[in-house]
Amino acid sequence: xxxxxxxxxxxxxxxxxxxxxxxxxxxxxxxxxxxxxxxxxxxxxxxxxxxxxxxxxxxxxxxxxxxxxxxxxxxxxxxxxxxxxxxxxxxxxxxxxxxxxxxxxxxxxxxxxxxxxxxxxxxxxxxxxxxxxxxxxxxxxxxxxxxxxxxxxxxxxxxxxxxxxxxxxxxxxxxxxxxxxxxxxxxxxxxxxxxxxxxxxxxxxxxxxxxxxxxxxxxxxxxxxxxxxxxxxxxxxxxxxxxxxxxxxxxxxxxxxxxxxxxxxxxxxxxxxxxxxxxxxxxxxxxxxxxxxxxxxxxxxxxxxxxxxxxxxxxxxxxxxxxxxxxxxxxxxxxxxxxxxxxxxxxxxxxxxxxxxxxxxxxxxxxxxxxxxxxxxxxxxxxxxxxxxxxxxxxxxxxxxxxxxxxxxxxxxxxxxxxxxxxxxxxxxxxxxxxxxxxxxxxxxxxxxxxxxxxxxxxxxx
Amino acid sequence: xxxxxxxxxxxxxxxxxxxxxxxxxxxxxxxxxxxxxxxxxxxxxxxxxxxxxxxxxxxxxxxxxxxxxxxxxxxxxxxxxxxxxxxxxxxxxxxxxxxxxxxxxxxxxxxxxxxxxxxxxxxxxxxxxxxxxxxxxxxxxxxxxxxxxxxxxxxxxxxxxxxxxxxxxxxxxxxxxxxxxxxxxxxxxxxxxxxxxxxxxxxxxxxxxxxxxxxxxxxxxxxxxxxxxxxxxxxxxxxxxxxxxxxxxxxxxxxxxxxxxxxxxxxxxxxxxxxxxxxxxxxxxxxxxxxxxxxxxxxxxxxxxxxxxxxxxxxxxxxxxxxxxxxxxxxxxxxxxxxxxxxxxxxxxxxxxxxxxxxxxxxxxxxxxxxxxxxxxxxxxxxxxxxxxxxxxxxxxxxxxxxxxxxxxxxxxxxxxxxxxxxxxxxxxxxxxxxxxxxxxxxxxxxxxxxxxxxxxxxxxx
Numbered sequence: 074x075x076x077x078x079x080x081x082x083x084x085x086x087x088x089x090x091x092x093x094x095x096x097x098x099x100x101x102x103x104x105x106x107x108x109x110x111x112x113x114x115x116x117x118x119x120x121x122x123x124x125x126x127x128x129x130x131x132x133x134x135x136x137x138x139x140x141x142x143x144x145x146x147x148x149x150x151x152x153x154x155x156x157x158x159x160x161x162x163x164x165x166x167x168x169x170x171x172x173x174x175x176x177x178x179x180x181x182x183x184x185x186x187x188x189x190x191x192x193x194x195x196x197x198x199x200x201x202x203x204x205x206x207x208x209x210x211x212x213x214x215x216x217x218x219x220x221x222x223x224x225x226x227x228x229x230x231x232x233x234x235x236x237x238x239x240x241x242x243x244x245x246x247x248x249x250x251x252x253x254x255x256x257x258x259x260x261x262x263x264x265x266x267x268x269x270x271x272x273x274x275x276x277x278x279x280x281x282x283x284x285x286x287x288x289x290x291x292x293x294x295x296x297x298x299x300x301x302x303x304x305x306x307x308x309x310x311x312x313x314x315x316x317x318x319x320x321x322x323x324x325x326x327x328x329x330x331x332x333x334x335x336x337x338x339x340x341x342x343x344x345x346x347x348x349x350x351x352x353x354x355x356x357x358x359x360x361x362x363x364x365x366x367x368x369x370x371x372x373x374x375x376x377x378x379x380x381x382x383x384x385x386x387x388x389x390x391x392x393x394x395x396x397x398x399x400x401x402x403x404x405x406x407x408x409x410x411x412x413x414x415x416x417x418x419x420x421x422x423x424x425x426x427x428x429x430x431x432x433x434x435x436x437x438x439x440x441x442x443x444x445x446x447x448x449x450x451x452x453x454x455x456x457x458x459x460x461x462x463x464x465x466x467x468x469x470x471x472x473x474x475x476x477x478x479x480x481x482x483x484x485x486x487x488x489x490x491x492x493x494x495x496x497x498x499x500x501x502x503x504x505x506x507x508x509x510x511x512x513x514x515x516x517x518x519x520x521x522x523x524x525x526x527x528x529x530x531x532x533x534x535x
Numbered sequence: 536x537x538x539x540x541x542x543x544x545x546x547x548x549x550x551x552x553x554x555x556x557x558x559x560x561x562x563x564x565x566x567x568x569x570x571x572x573x574x575x576x577x578x579x580x581x582x583x584x585x586x587x588x589x590x591x592x593x594x595x596x597x598x599x600x601x602x603x604x605x606x607x608x609x610x611x612x613x614x615x616x617x618x619x620x621x622x623x624x625x626x627x628x629x630x631x632x633x634x635x636x637x638x639x640x641x642x643x644x645x646x647x648x649x650x651x652x653x654x655x656x657x658x659x660x661x662x663x664x665x666x667x668x669x670x671x672x673x674x675x676x677x678x679x680x681x682x683x684x685x686x687x688x689x690x691x692x693x694x695x696x697x698x699x700x701x702x703x704x705x706x707x708x709x710x711x712x713x714x715x716x717x718x719x720x721x722x723x724x725x726x727x728x729x730x731x732x733x734x735x736x737x738x739x740x741x742x743x744x745x746x747x748x749x750x751x752x753x754x755x756x757x758x759x760x761x762x763x764x765x766x767x768x769x770x771x772x773x774x775x776x777x778x779x780x781x782x783x784x785x786x787x788x789x790x791x792x793x794x795x796x797x798x799x800x801x802x803x804x805x806x807x808x809x810x811x812x813x814x815x816x817x818x819x820x821x822x823x824x825x826x827x828x829x830x831x832x833x834x835x836x837x838x839x840x841x842x843x844x845x846x847x848x849x850x851x852x853x854x855x856x857x858x859x860x861x862x863x864x865x866x867x868x869x870x871x872x873x874x875x876x877x878x879x880x881x882x883x884x885x886x887x888x889x890x891x892x893x894x895x896x897x898x899x900x901x902x903x904x905x906x907x908x909x910x911x912x913x914x915x916x917x918x919x920x921x922x923x924x925x926x927x928x929x930x931x932x933x934x935x936x937x938x939x940x941x942x943x944x945x946x947x948x949x950x951x952x953x954x955x956x957x958x959x960x961x962x963x964x965x966x967x968x969x970x971x972x973x974x975x976x977x978x979x980x981x982x983x984x985x986x987x988x989x990x991x992x993x994x995x996x997x
Contacts, residue, residue, distance in 0.1 A: 101913075303903040304767040304776050305936070314766050317779035321806045324782065328790045328798040336790040336798075344783045440936035441765040450939050451563070474767070474902035475912050475937055 094458040097476075121488050124390060125535055127370025129488070130465075136365040136373040136389050137466035137484040140429060143361030144240040146291035147353060150283040154230035157218050157247050161230070165189075166215040168226025168422040169380025170395040174205050174212065178381025178400075180261025180417050183508030184225035185212075187263030191271050192229050198263060198509070216376055216387075219363065220247040221355040221422040224259035224504055225381070232271070233279035237294060237356040244363035246356040250274050250282075253346040255512055260504040261417075262511035281339045285326035292322055294357035295470055301350070302431065302471050302481070307439035308354040309423055309432030310446055310500045310515055315350030316343060355422065358429035365484075367392045372532055373465055374485040377428045377497060377520065381420035381504070386524045388487055391531055398523025403503050405516015406447045415513045417506040424499050424520075430468045430483030433498040433517070434460045438473040438481075446500045446515045456498045456517075457482065463489040463497065491529045496520040556920040559938075583950050586852060587997055589832025591950070592927075598827040598835040598851050599928035599946040602891060605823030606702040608753035609815060612745045616692035619680050619709050623692070627651075628677040630688025630884040631842025632857040636667050636674065640843025640862075642723030642879050645970030646687035647674075649725030653733050654691050660725060660971070678838055678849075681825065682709040683817045683884040686721035686966055687843070694733070695741035697815060699756060701822040708821035712736050712744075715808040717974055722966040723879075724973035743801045747788035754784055756819035757932055763812070764893065764933050764943070769901040770816040771885055771894030772908055772962045772977055777812030778805060817884065820891035827946075829854045834994055835927055836947040839890045839959060839982060843882035843966070848986045850949055853993050860985025865965050867978015868909045877975045879968040886961050886982075892930045892945030895960040895979070896922045900935040900943075908962045908977045918960045918979075919944065925951040925959065953991045958982040 088107045089096035096106045122129055154160045165188055167181050177185070186201040189210070195201035204210060215222045222228055234247040252270055256262040286292070297318050304314030320343050327336045343349045366375045371389035378385055383397040400418035407413070426432030436442060437457035440450035457473065460482035467480030485497055496519045503514040550569045551558035558568045584591055616622045627650055629643050639647070648663040651672070657663035666672060677684045684690055696709040714732060718724040748754070759780050766776030782805050789798045805811045828837045833851035840847055845859040862880035869875070888894030898904060899919035902912035919935065922944040929942030947959055958981045965976040 103913075300775075305765055313762075314776060314779070317766075317776070317783055320786065321779055321782050321802075324786050325799040325803040325806065328802060329795050333791050333795070333798075336795075337787040340783075340790060341787040344787065443936075450937050451565075474905075477912050 093461055094455070097458055121372065121529075121533060124370040124372070124532060129370050129372055132368050132371035132390070133373050133465040133484060133486055136368050136371045139364040140361050140483060141466070141469045142241050143295065143364065145237050145246070145294045145357035145360040146240050147235055147286065147294055148238045148291045149236045149286055150233055150279055151236060152230075153228050153232050153234050153247070156234065156236060157220060157228075159218055161211075163209065164211045164213065164230065166213050166218055166220060166222070166226070166228045167380055168215060168222050168224065168420060169378045170383050170385030170397050171214055172212070172380045172382050176382050178417050178420060179506045179508045180420060180504035181225045181227070181381050183261030183263050183510070184227040184258050186508060187258045187267055188227045188229035190263060191268050192231055214378070214380075215422055216378060218247070219245060219359065221359045221425050222249060222259065223251070223351055223355065223423040224421040224502060225261055226422045227258060231275060233275055235353060235356055237353075237360045238291070239360040239363065242364045244360050246359035246363065248352045248356040250278060251346060251349045251352040254348060257511060260502070260511040261508050263509055277335060278339055278342060281327060281331045281335050282323065284330040285323050288326040288330050289323060292319075294353055295361070297322070298354055298357060298431065299471055302435055302438050303474055305439050305441050307426075307432050307435040307442055307500070309351065309426040310502065311439050311442045312350035312354065313347040315354060316347050319350050319353060320344065351423065354431065355425050358425050358431065362425065362429050365389055372487045374428055374487060377424040377485070378422045379419045379424065381417050384419060384521050384524055386528060388528045388532065390535060391528065394531065396524040396527040396531065398521040398527070401518055401521055403501055403514075403516040403518040404447065405503055405514045406445070407514040408512060411505070411513035415505050417504045419499075419501060419518050420504055421501060423501060424497075427497050427499050428485065430464070430471055430481040433500045434464075434483070435471065435473060435481045436498075436500065437476055440475075442500065446517055448517060459495055460498065462493050463495050487525050487528045487532060490522070490525040494522070496522055496525060555923055556917070559920055583834065583991075583995060586832040586834070586994060591832050591834055594830050594833035594852070595835050595927040595946060595948055598830050598833045601826040602823050602945060603928070603931045604703050605757065605826065607699050607708070607756045607819035607822040608702050609697060609748065609756055610700045610753045611698045611748055612695055612741055613698060614692075615690050615694045615696050615709070618696065618698060619682060619690075621680055623673075625671065626673045626675065626692065628675050628680055628682060628684070628688070628690045629842055630677060630684050630686065630882060631840040632845050632847030632859050633676055634674070634842045634844050638844050640879050640882060641968045641970045642882060642966035643687045643689070643843050645723030645725050645972070646689040646720050648970060649720045649729055650689045650691035652725060653730050654693055676840070676842075677884055678840060680709070681707060681821065683821045683887050684711060684721065685713070685813055685817065685885040686883040686964060687723055688884045689720060693737060695737055697818055699815075699818040699822045700753075701825065704826045706822050706825035708818040708825065710814045710818040712740060713808060713811045713814040716810060719973060722964065722973040723970050725971055739797060740801055740804060743789060743793045743797050744785065746792040747785050750788040750792050751785060754781075756815055757823070759784070760816055760819060760893065761933055764897055764900050765936055767901050767903050769888075769894050769897040769904055769962070771813065771888040772964065773901050773904045774812035774816065775809040777816060778809050781812050781815060782806065813885065816893065817887050820887050820893065824887065824891050827851055834949045836890055836949060839886040839947070840884045841881045841886065843879050846881060846983050846986055848990060850990045850994065852997060853990065856993065858986040858989040858993065860983040860989070863980055863983055865963055865978040865980040866909065867965055867976045868907070869976040870974060873967070873975035877967050879966045881961075881963060881980050882966055883963060885963060886959075889959050889961050890947065892926070892933055892943040895962045896926075896945070897933065897935060897943045898960075898962065899938055902937075904962065908979055910979060921957055922960065924955050925957050949987050949990045949994060952984070952987040956984070958984055958987060
């Protein structure tokens with residue numbers, strides 16, 4: 074028997090060097106794997122072990138622990154200008170990092186036009202565009218108000234918002250109600266049916282939900298998200314289970330606190346929109362991430378957001394600074410009649426879900442998502458496994474059944490992104506690039522490396 | 536380079552002999568596998584290619600196609616004695632094959648006692664047991680009335696039942712409303728709280744659901760089950776998604792057709808019972824299986840059911856005949872305070888789900904189920920893969936996302952069970968062996984080979 078024959082005649086005990094995914098794959102097949110931590114020297118990579126006199130690994134562990142300890146509760150609703158501190162009648166907030174009207178993407182412009190029509194600040198789309206360009210309206214990122222908005226992410230003064238409170242720390246976060254898919258404001262549409270729906274959401278849906286919430290008391294969104302993750306959602310582009318669980322939680326109180334027609338209309342609207350829960354999972358995760366901001370020496374990403382022009386991140390140790398790069402196009406599936414050339418670059422605050430360890434990071438637990446965003450169930454598993462390479466922890470509250478209930482990857486470490494060349498993977502909706510059209514598809518995208526490199530340089534210079 | 540080195544220095548192209556699961560496992564890892572159909576000669580196995588002058592494979596394909604073509608719709612509700620043909624005031628139906636009071640398991644006896652108290656036919660448990668033993672009550676399997684009941688499966692004359700109609704064929708199937716877990720009739724409990732709940736379900740829940748169903752019109756249970764299978768349910772012991780989807784479907788009409796308190800109470804009851812959908816998935820699958828009965832030459836199993844004493848099956852070509860074997864114990868997880876010695880052997884008509892290609896057969900799509908019934912997510916995948924070895928088809932309506940949307944294994948072929956020695960795998964609740972106690976756990980069980988051997992002998996003798 075030669076050496077090779079000898080080798081293969083006995084049980085194999087592989088040693089895995091470096092990338093954890095290989096070991097996980099072998100372990101999944103029942104092999105006993107020894108893992109050696111090893112990384113190839115990255116081109117241009119400089120070690121960053123201490124920062125601001127602090128051990129970076131320890132600071133990052135602290136960030137992840139603060140995130141995981143969050144208890145986001147839906148405590149009520151209110152009108153944006155009345156409940157969001159600092160909001161004012163001439164303010165419109167948008168997704169992503171700051172952007173001027175001049176640089177604004179088509180869908181964001183379309184949504185701003187729609188919001189101005191909805192607010193009664195303009196009579197026609199043309200007048201709205203003129204007003205928006207005049208400087209009389211202040212534009213700012215939702216994130217500057219601890220709010221989050223999917224796609225264009227527009228919040229205007231009269232819009233009702235969910236109020237989510239992190240009971241562990243008291244942090245508050247906000248998001249509007251989800252309108253559904255297709256021709257909707259957040260995808261840049263602003264036709265009469267869009268404005269009419271927004272008015273109904275303000276005058277019928279919001280009061281009904283608010284009355285019901287007063288009866289139910291705070292609803293635990295961490296628990297609901299954790300359950301949804303065990304029901305095939307990743308709580309970014311698949312929210313069918315989360316929406317179902319929210320309807321179950323609010324349904325009895327809705328029936329008791331609204332007249333029959335209103336309760337039925339509210340239930341029917343939510344039943345008709347499998348994405349309703351997105352606008353609850355987003356502020357829940359935002360509320361969990363807020364306590365991780367501004368930790369000295371911490372290289373964990375606290376915000377990832379896109380305005381359709383720029384892709385931006387914020388990092389714990391660098392506080393409020395945005396690091397941006399041009400927003401990439403999304404690869405995906407197209408609604409009938411649309412094609413890749415119609416697509417606006419990646420847009421929306423919904424990347425907050427990935428920032429907090431769900432969404433694309435939890436894709437392995439949501440194999441059916443590929444019917445909406447493309448790819449295969451195997452790609453979905455591989456996406457999650459890759460994210461373990463760039464994150465500082467595994468979530469204690471969110472887990473993935475097919476990976477034997479492994480915690481989701483959480484806490485993107487800028488150092489590991491730069492070091493491995495792997496950027497965060499998101500799945501997302503796709504808006505038409507022209508104002509006024511709406512949704513054209515959904516797909517998968519990798520964050521651009523540029524913002525992580527910029528953040529890394531800034532961290533080194535601290 | 537020697538031969539072994541040569542072999543391993545080039546891409547491997549494995550050839551798989553026999554068991555399909557090995558090939559599937561390699562294919563899942565992206566290998567190109569050539570499959571050769573081959574089976575070891577089974578001890579005592581006699582080929583059975585034609586039966587009653589018919590090609591058995593063709594007859595089995597016909598059975599599977601009839602099953603998959605079924606369109607089970609929830610068309611309404613009614614009181615058992617009024618809507619189930621042949622039901623009468625002195626009849627009580629139970630799960631599984633026929634059994635006398637003398638041979639009845641503890642939980643079935645307990646549930647019969649509870650049903651007699653609920654019907655007002657006895658004042659005390661002792662008087663009920665005496666009446667049951669007197670011969671004045673007729674006992675019969677639910678299946679003899681195209682009904683199905685989980686666990687003890689008791690249907691008594693006054694109980695409300697769901698009515699499911701297979702729109703493809705007109706077949707009707709029936710099941711009671713699910714009571715929840717713990718101390719409930721179907722697990723053999725008969726205390727005052729059990730009877731009180733049954734009365735509320737008859738006088739409040741049933742009329743409310745019936746009114747709502749009249750407004751919604753028929754509800755498509757095949758579509759709802761297919762969706763639930765993509766949301767982590769296997770629709771036997773995990774029905775959290777199905778229950779959620781049913782609440783979504785019925786909620787608006789409930790709010791519109793009941794007073795606020797009743798609508799809220801009905802929604803709250805269903806929200807409090809993640810198993811509510813089981814009593815809809817069961818008659819849906821029963822209605823789909825009925826057209827596959829009594830096909831000449833067909834060796835597909837049309838009923839698997841247990842009464843807690845015997846495990847029984849019916850096969851298409853042998854029509855109404857039951858083939859039975861002693862019911863085995865279930866391996867599982869135990870509710871606090873209970874242990875394996877407390878368990879009654881396997882019981883219930885809920886094995887209809889596996890008979891129709893879901894439940895244990897769809898376990899690969901429901902990894903979170905292991906938190907309820909034990910095992911690991913890998914076991915869950917392997918269970919489904921093993922079931923492809925004994926089934927005649929892959930379901931066109933029900934699919935498993937993590938297996939790249941492969942259809943669930945459907946149509947147990949008695950020949951393949953006898954040939955491979957693999958019997959159907961179920962997951963199931965566990966009842967206390969004494970009457971009057973209730974649920975003690977949940978777990979996994981393999982059907983006993985005895986009934987399949989008996990059926991095989993009978994088929995050969997046709």
